[in-house]
Amino acid sequence: MLFNSYGFIFGFLPLSLVGFYSLGRLGRKPAASWLVFSSFVFYGLWNPRYTFLLALSIGFNYLISLMIHANRQHHFLQRTYLTLGIFVDIGVLIYYKYLVDIIGFTYGLSVYDSPTPSITIPLGISFFTFTQIGYLVDVQQGVVADKSPLNYVLFVTFFPHLIAGPILHNREIMPQFSEKRTYRFSIENLTVGSVIFIIGLAKKCLLADPLSAQVSTGFAPSASLTLSAAWLLMFTYAIQIYFDFSGYTDMAIGIARMFNVRFPMNFNSPYKATSIIDFWQRWHMTLTRLLTLYLFNPLAISIARSHAARKLPISRSAQTSTNAFFMMTAFPLLITMSVAGIWHGAGIKFLIFGLLHGFYLTVNHGWRIFRSPRASKLGPLHRLSNWLLTISSILVALVFFRAPTMNSALATVSAMAGVHGLGNVVFRNLLLHGVSSIQLIFTQHGPAAATSGLKAIENAMQYFLTAFLWFIVLIMPNTQQIMHKYEPALGRINPCALQRMTWKPTIASAAALGAISAFAIMAVAGTTPFVYFQF
Amino acid sequence: MTDEEILDQLHSVFSFVFNYDGGPLTMSMTSEDIPAWDSMSNITLAIELEHHFGIKIKIAEMESLKNIQDLTSLVKSRQQLTTH
Numbered sequence: 083m084l085f086n087s088y089g090f091i092f093g094f095l096p097l098s099l100v101g102f103y104s105l106g107r108l109g110r111k112p113a114a115s116w117l118v119f120s121s122f123v124f125y126g127l128w129n130p131r132y133t134f135l136l137a138l139s140i141g142f143n144y145l146i147s148l149m150i151h152a153n154r155q156h157h158f159l160q161r162t163y164l165t166l167g168i169f170v171d172i173g174v175l176i177y178y179k180y181l182v183d184i185i186g187f188t189y190g191l192s193v194y195d196s197p198t199p200s201i202t203i204p205l206g207i208s209f210f211t212f213t214q215i216g217y218l219v220d221v222q223q224g225v226v227a228d229k230s231p232l233n234y235v236l237f238v239t240f241f242p243h244l245i246a247g248p249i250l251h252n253r254e255i256m257p258q259f260s261e262k263r264t265y266r267f268s269i270e271n272l273t274v275g276s277v278i279f280i281i282g283l284a285k286k287c288l289l290a291d292p293l294s295a296q297v298s299t300g301f302a303p304s305a306s307l308t309l310s311a312a313w314l315l316m317f318t319y320a321i322q323i324y325f326d327f328s329g330y331t332d333m334a335i336g337i338a339r340m341f342n343v344r345f346p347m348n349f350n351s352p353y354k355a356t357s358i359i360d361f362w363q364r365w366h367m368t369l370t371r372l373l374t375l376y377l378f379n380p381l382a383i384s385i386a387r388s389h390a391a392r393k394l395p396i397s398r399s400a401q402t403s404t405n406a407f408f409m410m411t412a413f414p415l416l417i418t419m420s421v422a423g424i425w426h427g428a429g430i431k432f433l434i435f436g437l438l439h440g441f442y443l444t445v446n447h448g449w450r451i452f453r454s455p456r457a458s459k460l461g462p463l464h465r466l467s468n469w470l471l472t473i474s475s476i477l478v479a480l481v482f483f484r485a486p487t488m489n490s491a492l493a494t495v496s497a498m499a500g501v502h503g504l505g506n507v508v509f510r511n512l513l514l515h516g517v518s519s520i521q522l523i524f525t526q527h528g529p530a531a532a533t534s535g536l537k538a539i540e541n542a543m544q545y546f547l548t549a550f551l552w553f554i555v556l557i558m559p560n561t562q563q564i565m566h567k568y569e570p571a572l573g574r575i576n577p578c579a580l581q582r583m584t585w586k587p588t589i590a591s592a593a594a595l596g597a598i599s600a601f602a603i604m605a606v607a608g609t610t611p612f613v614y615f616q617f
Numbered sequence: 618m619t620d621e622e623i624l625d626q627l628h629s630v631f632s633f634v635f636n637y638d639g640g641p642l643t644m645s646m647t648s649e650d651i652p653a654w655d656s657m658s659n660i661t662l663a664i665e666l667e668h669h670f671g672i673k674i675k676i677a678e679m680e681s682l683k684n685i686q687d688l689t690s691l692v693k694s695r696q697q698l699t700t701h
Contacts, residue, residue, distance in 0.1 A: 219676070219677070220677055223675045223676060223677040224675075225675070225677040225678070359655070359656075374656060375676070375677070375679070375680065376676075378656075379660065379676055379679045380676050382657075382660040383660055383663060383664065383676065383679075386660050386661060386663075386664045387664060390664050390668065410660070410661075411657060447655075447657050450653075450655070450657075451657075
């Protein structure tokens with residue numbers, strides 16, 4: 083079920099809220115059970131068959147967690163159960179998400195002699211698999227305090243995050259499900275949640291969706307783009323995916339808040355980043371956190387431990403030797419970012435996306451390690467050049483994320499390098515299109531002239547729209563900053579310089595939100611699925 | 618070990634791991650106050666803390682290595698475990 087559908091907004095959501103708060107009067111357990119039931123319905127409305135898979139996966143992982151906990155005195159047994167759990171989880175994930183592509187690949191090499199079978203990917207499988215692996219690891223490490231089955235099932239299935247995150251950590255969510263006040267109706271939380279939800283809905287329906295047609299045309303096989311057109315395409319796609327995914331996250335955070343639950347922050351104005359390290363601290367933050375905690379840290383620590391055991395120096399100055407830098411920095415980064423890439427889907431494109439970011443991060447960390455840190459603040463010109471380098475690197479990697487095929491990705495990257503000519507410079511284009519389109523409409527006759535005139539106006543509008551949306555993400559406060567007085571999400575929120583942009587419950591803001599939600603809800607009809615649903 | 622003793626010991630760990638040569642460490646300091654303290658050098662810090670204090674840091678505790686306050690209490694609680 084989509085958050086941006088009439089069935090959800092006017093049917094499912096109000097019903098589950100009313101049920102939750104009515105049962106909340108009877109106590110914690112009935113309300114929590116109702117929420118689990120609603121979440122399974124939410125999942126089952128999309129594909130009933132896979133609710134069994136979800137239930138099985140939860141049952142299996144919970145059982146493993148009990149076994150791990152029961153054997154805390156037997157280190158070996160504990161590790162065996164953990165390994166078994168992770169092995170089965172990853173196996174299921176590979177079966178549903180990657181097997182078709184792997185078979186397709188071997189079929190192409192004539193290794194396998196029947197055509198590719200069709201398997202639908204269960205929605206959100208990457209999300210609920212990794213959430214649960216994190217839980218198992220934490221149980222094994224002895225840092226999980228809450229082991230109640232009801233809280234566990236609710237933590238995994240709670241429908242606002244079930245399909246596309248934010249990726250929750252048991253430590254921040256399970257305690258909230260134990261608190262009594264979570265089950266008491268709160269008008270403040272309902273209001274704040276609704277405001278965040280409306281902001282997210284507007285981002286998705288009013289800002290992201292209108293760009294999707296233009297982006298699809300740009301990646302069509304027939305498209306042969308000039309340098310400026312290719313960069314415009316990537317600037318447009320970057321803004322589309324940001325408003326799509328951060329809009330989805332806002333909706334998830336808003337819905338959870340309506341149920342008195344606070345989710346972690348997932349986006350913190352990522353395009354304001356002035357380095358790639360900074361970017362990953364701001365973009366899909368809960369995925370970065372997950373991969374850092376459960377992949378990068380264990381990997382890097384075991385390498386560092388083996389260095390230390392062999393009496394090799396591990397201090398910061400020692401890392402400036404090429405060998406130490408490769409082993410302790412580049413290698414774990416490249417592995418982690420490859421997994422981050424493949425996490426999004428099978429195929430060489432996602433691997434390249436991950437490897438590119440692994441390479442960027444390695445260069446960024448290398449820069450920090452090999453040059454002594456400077457305390458002085460950077461000047462505006464320096465910051466601008468850092469930003470430009472960061473954004474262009476992101477846009478190049480994003481080509482491999484979006485392009486339908488490898489050929490299309492390579493074509494777009496070569497277009498960005500200017501293989502098909504520079505094309506009209508944006509401003510000249512604007513002027514030409516703007517003036518000529520008006521001329522065409524007023525001086526010439528016939529439908530063809532009018533069509534080409536309108537087409538030119540449309541082109542010019544697209545430049546304006548993309549520029550306007552970049553202005554929003556670079557200058558304006560983000561959702562958390564707008565809502566910062568009401569603790570919208572877990573994590574530190576930097577207050578925004580534009581104090582006037584923060585939300586207050588006034589008549590004026592209610593009218594503005596009413597208007598925005600009316601437009602957004604009217605736009606729901608022509609909406610597209612979220613980009614992150616495929617992961 | 619008292620907080621002051623731990624802070625004092627941490628100073629020498631920090632000068633080794635981060636080339637830190639600033640003034641004495643205080644409880645209110647975080648990774649943002651020390652430019653070289655990032656996710657990457659955090660690994661080195663963890664290993665060095667293990668050596669220096671003779672403790673074992675769990676992967677799940679790595680997240681708490683972001684400010685002096687949490688670091689001090691981690692060292693303290695771990696040392697109590699090993700001495701008893």
